[in-house]
Amino acid sequence: MAHGPDKGLSRWLFTTNHKDIGSMYLWFSFLMFLVGGVMALIIRAELFEPGMQIVDPNFFNQMTTMHGLIMVFGAVMPAFVGLANWMVPLMIGAPDMALPRMNNWSFWILPFAFAMLGSTLFMEGGAPNFGWTFYAPLSTTYAPPSVTFFIFAVHIMGASSIMGSINIIATILNMRAPGMTLMKMPLFVWTWLITAYLLIAVMPVLAGVVTMMLMDIHFGTAFFDAAGGGDPVLFQHIFWFFGHPEVYIMILPAFGVVSAILPTFARKPLFGYSSMVYATAAIAFLSFIVWAHHMFTVGMPLFAELVFMYATMLIAVPTGVKVFNWVATMWKGSMTFETPMLFAIAFVILFTIGGFSGLMLAIAPVDFQYHDTYFVVAHFHYVLVPGAIFSITAGVYYWLPKWCGHMYNEVLGKTHFWLAFAGLNITFFPMHFSGLAGMPRRIPDYHDLFADWNMISSIGAFLFGAAQILFLYIVIRTIVSGRKATQEVWEGSHGLEWTVPSPAPYHTFDTPPEVK
Amino acid sequence: MASNSEYQTYYVPARSKLPLFASIALFLTVFGIANWLNGNEGGQFLTLLGLISMLAVLWNWFSQVISENQRGLNSDQLKTSYVWAMGWFIFSEVMFFAAFFGALFYIRQIALPGIEHGATGEVLWNGFEAEWPLMTTPDMAVNGESAEKFVGPDQNMSNPGVGGWVSWLPFWNTVLLLASSVTVHFAHTELKKDKNGRSFNIWLAVTVSLGLLFLVLQAEEYIHAYHHMGLTLDSGVYGTTFFMLTGFHGAHVTLGTIMLLVQLLRSTDSWLWRAIPVVALIIAEIAAFSVDHMSLAGRMVIVGIACLVIIAVSAMKPSKVFKHHDCFGFEASSWYWHFVDVVWLGLFIFVYILG
Numbered sequence: 013m014a015h016g017p018d019k020g021l022s023r024w025l026f027t028t029n030h031k032d033i034g035s036m037y038l039w040f041s042f043l044m045f046l047v048g049g050v051m052a053l054i055i056r057a058e059l060f061e062p063g064m065q066i067v068d069p070n071f072f073n074q075m076t077t078m079h080g081l082i083m084v085f086g087a088v089m090p091a092f093v094g095l096a097n098w099m100v101p102l103m104i105g106a107p108d109m110a111l112p113r114m115n116n117w118s119f120w121i122l123p124f125a126f127a128m129l130g131s132t133l134f135m136e137g138g139a140p141n142f143g144w145t146f147y148a149p150l151s152t153t154y155a156p157p158s159v160t161f162f163i164f165a166v167h168i169m170g171a172s173s174i175m176g177s178i179n180i181i182a183t184i185l186n187m188r189a190p191g192m193t194l195m196k197m198p199l200f201v202w203t204w205l206i207t208a209y210l211l212i213a214v215m216p217v218l219a220g221v222v223t224m225m226l227m228d229i230h231f232g233t234a235f236f237d238a239a240g241g242g243d244p245v246l247f248q249h250i251f252w253f254f255g256h257p258e259v260y261i262m263i264l265p266a267f268g269v270v271s272a273i274l275p276t277f278a279r280k281p282l283f284g285y286s287s288m289v290y291a292t293a294a295i296a297f298l299s300f301i302v303w304a305h306h307m308f309t310v311g312m313p314l315f316a317e318l319v320f321m322y323a324t325m326l327i328a329v330p331t332g333v334k335v336f337n338w339v340a341t342m343w344k345g346s347m348t349f350e351t352p353m354l355f356a357i358a359f360v361i362l363f364t365i366g367g368f369s370g371l372m373l374a375i376a377p378v379d380f381q382y383h384d385t386y387f388v389v390a391h392f393h394y395v396l397v398p399g400a401i402f403s404i405t406a407g408v409y410y411w412l413p414k415w416c417g418h419m420y421n422e423v424l425g426k427t428h429f430w431l432a433f434a435g436l437n438i439t440f441f442p443m444h445f446s447g448l449a450g451m452p453r454r455i456p457d458y459h460d461l462f463a464d465w466n467m468i469s470s471i472g473a474f475l476f477g478a479a480q481i482l483f484l485y486i487v488i489r490t491i492v493s494g495r496k497a498t499q500e501v502w503e504g505s506h507g508l509e510w511t512v513p514s515p516a517p518y519h520t521f522d523t524p525p526e527v528k
Numbered sequence: 529m530a531s532n533s534e535y536q537t538y539y540v541p542a543r544s545k546l547p548l549f550a551s552i553a554l555f556l557t558v559f560g561i562a563n564w565l566n567g568n569e570g571g572q573f574l575t576l577l578g579l580i581s582m583l584a585v586l587w588n589w590f591s592q593v594i595s596e597n598q599r600g601l602n603s604d605q606l607k608t609s610y611v612w613a614m615g616w617f618i619f620s621e622v623m624f625f626a627a628f629f630g631a632l633f634y635i636r637q638i639a640l641p642g643i644e645h646g647a648t649g650e651v652l653w654n655g656f657e658a659e660w661p662l663m664t665t666p667d668m669a670v671n672g673e674s675a676e677k678f679v680g681p682d683q684n685m686s687n688p689g690v691g692g693w694v695s696w697l698p699f700w701n702t703v704l705l706l707a708s709s710v711t712v713h714f715a716h717t718e719l720k721k722d723k724n725g726r727s728f729n730i731w732l733a734v735t736v737s738l739g740l741l742f743l744v745l746q747a748e749e750y751i752h753a754y755h756h757m758g759l760t761l762d763s764g765v766y767g768t769t770f771f772m773l774t775g776f777h778g779a780h781v782t783l784g785t786i787m788l789l790v791q792l793l794r795s796t797d798s799w800l801w802r803a804i805p806v807v808a809l810i811i812a813e814i815a816a817f818s819v820d821h822m823s824l825a826g827r828m829v830i831v832g833i834a835c836l837v838i839i840a841v842s843a844m845k846p847s848k849v850f851k852h853h854d855c856f857g858f859e860a861s862s863w864y865w866h867f868v869d870v871v872w873l874g875l876f877i878f879v880y881i882l883g
Binding site for chain 1: 535537538540541542543544545546547548550551552554555558559561562565566589605606608609610612613616617619620621623624626627628630631634635638639640642643646647652653662665666667675676677678761762764765766767768771772
């Protein structure tokens with residue numbers, strides 16, 4: 013296995029190396045993050061003032077739809093898969109991923125899938141305009157013709173996710189170094205094991221629901237058409253059976269990243285490791301029985317509303333366990349505040365805010381007021397931006413020295429943090445207010461009443477966007493000219509990934525290390 | 529560090545063009561189908577190109593993995609990875625079917641009663657009565673025989689009562705598939721007893737034959753439904769759920785049969801002898817289904833003859849390629865086959881008996 017990297021482009025096209033593939037996933041996700049970000053800025057520019065200024069309503073709808081799809085499937089999910097590719101084999105002492113060729117296939121499907129999805133913008137009738145949740149009949153009877161391409165893009169993204177997850181599970185279950193028992197695994201590995209399980213369980217359901225759409229559109233079936241005995245609400249049930257576990261797919265690995273970073277910079281072991289594992293498993297289990305809380309207003313029986321409301325509120329228990337453990341990890345630690353730590357602490361605080369607004373939304377009677385308002389937008393952006401995105405950013409700062417062998421510039425890193433922190437709060441905090449005041453989501457024009465909050469949100473959005481350009485500059489600068497990093501990188505770092513040199517050699521752990 | 533000295537290196541291939549080509553082939557296929565469905569020019573061509581390239585990639589990918597194994601590159605640990613991967617793949621398939629079974633349950637228990645009794649039903653679908661199988665769609669309840677979109681079926685596939693099972697195709701399909709799960713298990717036990725020659729091949733060939741006969745019956749059922757029962761994909765939600773559930777299952781039986789057939793051909797000596805069953809099968813399928821009004825018995829006899837050829841050839845020319853400790857291709861195919869069998873039991877109960 014002495015082979016090194018190929019020269020030139022073929023290294024990336026034909027690679028089987030988990031580090032190369034991890035890097036490609038991360039770069040791809042950053043590209044998608046920028047594309048989805050530009051769409052978000054188009055939305056915010058239109059909403060800067062009441063009235064119609066920049067885009068027509070149909071294009072506005074295409075932007076909200078594509079922004080959501082690209083951020084969920086193109087930015088957040090591939091970024092976490094990229095982190096898993098890089099870190100899981102290093103953390104468990106494996107020579108590579110279990111199935112290296114399939115690993116590369118999982119990645120290379122994505123550029124094709126997103127090229128196909130992006131191409132719908134240039135098709136007759138425009139891109140999908142029915143929201144990222146693509147509710148029938150908007151996405152069937154009233155959809156633009158490009159919906160067919162959207163459906164197949166989702167199909168092959170799903171294939172990529174399923175293969176990637178199978179690979180991660182096989183790696184974790186089968187490739188651990190001797191002595192690396194399950195309960196010794198770093199929490200990032202645990203959270204990814206459970207995430208991969210969720211992915212394999214729900215991506216086929218997503219494939220099923222888009223197949224039903226395809227059949228309704230092109231082959232005359234009646235899944236979502238009451239005239240034939242079907243039901244549009246059936247779409248929502250199947251979609252959210254996928255969709256709710258999907259939102260935990262985007263947050264569980266974030267829990268893992270934060271659980272790696274906080275102990276390092278608090279210089280204390282993670283508080284309550286085993287309760288963290290069980291809490292993650294409990295959240296994953298609960299994610300399967302709460303889906304209808306997304307559809308409280310759709311006309312379900314009272315009994316169903318109650319069951320889904322209580323089950324949803326139950327999630328606060330294991331999540332509370334986690335937040336408690338993170339705070340207890342920092343309690344009386346010798347804390348320092350390098351960039352990854354800043355992002356991680358911001359994660360704990362801001363994700364908790366997102367969790368609380370989630371609890372408010374879980375209460376069925378009041379959800380009738382919040383439903384489809386900017387309060388919902390504020391809620392899920394608080395769990396996704398300072399949740400998923402901040403943890404990915406924290407992970408990049410934390411592990412970048414291991415990946416490229418260079419330290420990033422701390423001043424620039426902290427600048428990035430404070431810009432992003434300020435930007436996201438300015439963007440999303442006012443949305444709570446405009447939402448509670450009744451501003452509906454996915455509408456390009458609004459009442460003058462909401463003008464002030466929207467202008468503030470738009471200013472924050474451009475600030476947050478600018479911060480990400482700085483992030484790109486910092487990463488490139490680090491790779492090209494950062495100062496040399498040591499093997500341990502951080503004073504308080506623990507784990508197998510810090511026992512290999514920085515940058516990590518092309519092949520690590522060809523023979524497994526002994527874990528005491 | 530004693531355990532390390534015994535460690536057999538985990539084989540990581542240096543580089544491979546297969547994943548990229550597989551992505552291109554997959555993309556061409558779905559991009560082609562999407563264009564085809566949208567009525568754009570060239571869609572069919574792209575689909576065909578994609579499918580052919582996908583076949584070429586898969587052929588190369590599998591032969592490469594097989595040759596690596598034969599060169600002794602695959603450690604026991606690597607083989608365990610394959611086992612995990614196949615197991616989780618089957619789990620993903622289970623969840624795919626779960627979506628369609630869930631849809632069936634929801635439509636029968638919640639959607640149809642909702643259309644009859646719900647607040648909007650009174651306004652929009654006045655006079656509709658929920659029933660299963662759904663013969664009168666809401667569309668027909670409102671618009672009568674001039675229903676615009678969904679005209680219900682004339683007949684349905686529901687249970688004729690145990691007395692009528694002898695002449696009920698789904699019952700015989702159940703018999704065929706259950707039997708095939710047993711025969712593939714016999715093939716496996718023969719292999720475990722190191723009888724990897726004639727007796728293994730015969731049991732495997734019998735399994736493939738049972739799968740093929742199942743597919744003939746299934747095709748017959750579809751032809752009958754379309755020509756004589758007015759039951760089609762677009763005859764309301766009964767036709768929708770019936771054809772989508774049995775159709776996806778049938779597609780999986782087809783794939784499973786091909787997987788088992790490939791294993792059987794690998795276990796047959798020389799390309800010439802492998803070609804004979806394949807040619808026999810193709811001729812039989814064409815002969816059986818190109819004549820419009822051939823009886824079911826006629827079709828069964830023609831495909832049955834091809835099955836006899838498959839059994840005879842594989843019995844005469846075993847290649848003994850599978851060893852009792854090294855037969856993952858066969859084992860994975862057989863797990864897949866058992867899975868397909870279990871899904872059928874779900875269909876038999878929820879689509880046919882309780883239909």
